Amino acid sequence: MVSKIVFTKYLTLHNSHFPVCTFHCSSIWDSINRSSTSYNSLCNRRDAASALSSSFCGSILVDLSRRGLHSVPQLVYKGPEENVAEDPTPRADDHVITVPVHLKNRLERKMIKESTRGHQRMKIVEKSRAGNSSKAIINCKLPIFNYYLGQSYARGEEIPLASKNWHHRKAAGDWFRIKPVVKPAAFGFSTTVKDTTFEDLGIKAEIVTRLHDNKALKPTLVQELAIPQIMKGSHNLITAETGCGKTLAYMIPLIQQILVEKKRRLRRGANQPLAIILVPSHELASQIFYVATKLSYGLGVNVKLLQHGNLGSKIATPASDVIDLLISTIHVVSTLKSAGVYGINKVHHVVLDEADTLLDDSFSPDVINFLRSFNFYPGQHHVTQLSLVSATLPKTVESTVAELVPEESMNRISTPNIHCVMSHVPQNFLRLRKSQKPEKLLEIVKIDLETENPLIIFCNTTKTCDWLRIMLTDNNIPCIAVHGETRPMHRKGLMDKYQNGNVNIMICTDLGSRGINTIRTRHVLNYDFPMFTADYIHRCGRTGRVGSTGKCKVTNFIARRFEFQVVQEIERSVRQDVSLSKVDANIKRLLNARYGMHKPITGNDDDEDDDE
Incomplete structure (x- = not known):
C-alpha cells in the first residue's frame, strides 16, 4: 500500500518549469491504492514528470470527474522553488496529489458550463410545462389546481386533481369548471x-x-x-x-x-x-x-x-x-x-x-x-x-x-376526439351534499326560466324523475318528466312538447340521452351524476349540437361516492389530453359486476365519507 505520494518541487516538461497544484483530498485515495505498485515505480524513475504528465494526471482528472469531485477540500499552489514538505497545512493523514493547473481549470470550466446549461434547460422545460397562465382550461376554487393551455406533466408525475379529496364531507362547496377551448x-x-x-x-x-x-x-x-x-x-x-x-x-x-x-x-x-x-x-x-x-x-x-x-x-x-x-x-x-x-x-x-x-x-x-x-x-x-x-x-x-x-x-x-370530453361547451362540477341538491336545483332553474334557456335535467332513476317533477311543479315551475315507465305514446307527446317549445324544462333518465336531436337545448344539468363515462358523453351531447344557437353549458351535481371516481376520470382525461377510459365498456355487464344481477342501487352505500 502507498501511504503518500509526493511530487517534489516542480515538474520538468520539455526543459521548462511547469507549476503544479497540490490537492489534499482523501476521498480518492482508494482509487490510487488500487494502482500503488505502478505509482511507486513511477515516482522512483528519473523521467517521472514526463510519464505523469502523459498518463497519470489524465487518469486523476477522469477519476475526479467520475466521482463528482468538482471541488477539493484544500488547494495549495506550489511554485518551482517550493517543496511539498515545507507546506505548513498538511496533516499526517492527508494524501497529496499534484496535477497541472491548466487541467484543473479546464475541468472546472467544463463543470460550470454543463451546470449552467442544465439549469437553463430545466428552466425552459418547467416554463413550457407550466403552460399559458392567461388561458385556463380548468378553473378551480383553489387556484393551485388550475390547469392552463399547453400545461403538461412529467412522466410518472402524479396528476394533481381538484376532485381528489371530494369523498370527504368537508369538501362540500368545492367546485371546478372545464372551460371551452376550441370547436372539435x-x-x-x-x-x-x-x-x-x-x-x-x-x-x-x-x-x-x-x-x-x-x-x-x-x-x-x-x-x-x-x-x-x-x-x-x-x-x-x-x-x-x-x-x-x-x-x-x-x-x-x-x-x-x-x-x-x-x-x-x-x-x-x-x-x-x-x-x-x-x-x-x-x-x-x-x-x-x-x-x-x-x-x-x-x-x-x-x-x-x-x-x-x-x-x-x-x-x-x-x-x-x-x-x-x-x-x-x-x-x-x-x-x-x-x-x-x-x-x-x-x-x-x-x-x-x-x-x-x-x-x-x-x-x-x-x-x-x-x-x-x-x-x-x-x-x-x-x-x-x-x-x-x-x-x-x-x-x-x-x-x-x-x-x-x-x-x-x-x-x-x-373522427378526432371520440370518447373525449366536449371541448366547445363549458362544464361545471359542483361538490354538494345530498341535502343541498334540491335547493341548488331551484336556484339554477329559476335563472334559466328568466333567461328562457331550454333545460334538460338528468336523473338515474324514475323515482327521482317523478319526485323532481312534483317539487318543481309545487314551486310553480312548469316541467315534464320522461322515463321508461311512461307509456310510449304519452312519452312521445311529452317529447313533442319540449321540442316544440311549449315547455322549457324536461326531466328524464338516460332514455333521453341517446340520439335525441335536442338542438334547442342550451343547458344540461346532471342532478344525478352518471355512473359511467359513456353515459356522461351522451348526456352532454344533448347540447352544443350542430345547428344549436346561443351559449350552451353543462352543470353537474356531485354528492355520492361512486360519482367521485367518474369525476376524477373526466378531470384526469382533460389534464392529460387523452380520451376517457371505460367508454368502450358493456354497461349492463358493468352494472351486474358492481351491484349483482338483482341487487338494487341504493343510496346507503354511496354516501360521502364521514371522516372528519
Whole structure:
C-alpha cells in the first residue's frame, strides 16, 4: 500500500518549469491504492514528470470527474522553488496529489458550463410545462389546481386533481369548471383546402336541393368521410362525436341507394322494404323518421315508421303498403318479421343507429338473431350492406358481429376526439351534499326560466324523475318528466312538447340521452351524476349540437361516492389530453359486476365519507 505520494518541487516538461497544484483530498485515495505498485515505480524513475504528465494526471482528472469531485477540500499552489514538505497545512493523514493547473481549470470550466446549461434547460422545460397562465382550461376554487393551455406533466408525475379529496364531507362547496377551448374538428365542414360540397361527394342534384331546403349547405367532417364509403357498398363502422351530423351521414347515401334500386324496377310485393334502420328507443325512431321524411319529400321514397303498441292487431290485420325504408325498434320489427307481416328478402342495406346500445347485453341477443336472416359475406348472392353508427365504440362490437360480417370487409370511419370530453361547451362540477341538491336545483332553474334557456335535467332513476317533477311543479315551475315507465305514446307527446317549445324544462333518465336531436337545448344539468363515462358523453351531447344557437353549458351535481371516481376520470382525461377510459365498456355487464344481477342501487352505500 502507498501511504503518500509526493511530487517534489516542480515538474520538468520539455526543459521548462511547469507549476503544479497540490490537492489534499482523501476521498480518492482508494482509487490510487488500487494502482500503488505502478505509482511507486513511477515516482522512483528519473523521467517521472514526463510519464505523469502523459498518463497519470489524465487518469486523476477522469477519476475526479467520475466521482463528482468538482471541488477539493484544500488547494495549495506550489511554485518551482517550493517543496511539498515545507507546506505548513498538511496533516499526517492527508494524501497529496499534484496535477497541472491548466487541467484543473479546464475541468472546472467544463463543470460550470454543463451546470449552467442544465439549469437553463430545466428552466425552459418547467416554463413550457407550466403552460399559458392567461388561458385556463380548468378553473378551480383553489387556484393551485388550475390547469392552463399547453400545461403538461412529467412522466410518472402524479396528476394533481381538484376532485381528489371530494369523498370527504368537508369538501362540500368545492367546485371546478372545464372551460371551452376550441370547436372539435368533427363540427367543421371540410378536411381539404377546397371546401367540399355534397355534389363533390356524388350526391344527386334532387337530394342536394332537399338538403339546401333544410339548411344543410355543406357536409360536416363525418359526412364527408362516411358518404363516399357507404356509396361504395362496403360494410361500415362509423364513430363520431355526439351532435355532429351522423344521421345525415348515413341517411343521404341511403336515400340515393333506394332511388337507384327503384329505377331498376325490381318486382317487390307489399311490406318488402329495401332498407331497414334499427334503433334502441321509440323516441329516436320518431326522430329519424322525421329526418328521413323531410329529406325524401317529393323524391318518391316511401318511409314507414313502426310504432310500439297494438302488435296483435298489426299481425291480425296487417297493412299492405309499398315500403322503401323501414324504421323501427328491434322488438317490433323482429316480432312482425317472425309473424310474416314483413319480408326482408329484398333488403339491401341494414343500419344500426346507436350500435353501442343495440349490441350491449340488453339488446344483443335479439339483434344478432335478427341479423342472422341476412347475408353479409361479399362474393355471394344478394349481399346485404351493414352500417353501424354510434358516438361511442365498445370493444365488443366487432367481436359481437364477427360471426356475421368478415372482419376484413368492415371499413372503420371515425373522427378526432371520440370518447373525449366536449371541448366547445363549458362544464361545471359542483361538490354538494345530498341535502343541498334540491335547493341548488331551484336556484339554477329559476335563472334559466328568466333567461328562457331550454333545460334538460338528468336523473338515474324514475323515482327521482317523478319526485323532481312534483317539487318543481309545487314551486310553480312548469316541467315534464320522461322515463321508461311512461307509456310510449304519452312519452312521445311529452317529447313533442319540449321540442316544440311549449315547455322549457324536461326531466328524464338516460332514455333521453341517446340520439335525441335536442338542438334547442342550451343547458344540461346532471342532478344525478352518471355512473359511467359513456353515459356522461351522451348526456352532454344533448347540447352544443350542430345547428344549436346561443351559449350552451353543462352543470353537474356531485354528492355520492361512486360519482367521485367518474369525476376524477373526466378531470384526469382533460389534464392529460387523452380520451376517457371505460367508454368502450358493456354497461349492463358493468352494472351486474358492481351491484349483482338483482341487487338494487341504493343510496346507503354511496354516501360521502364521514371522516372528519
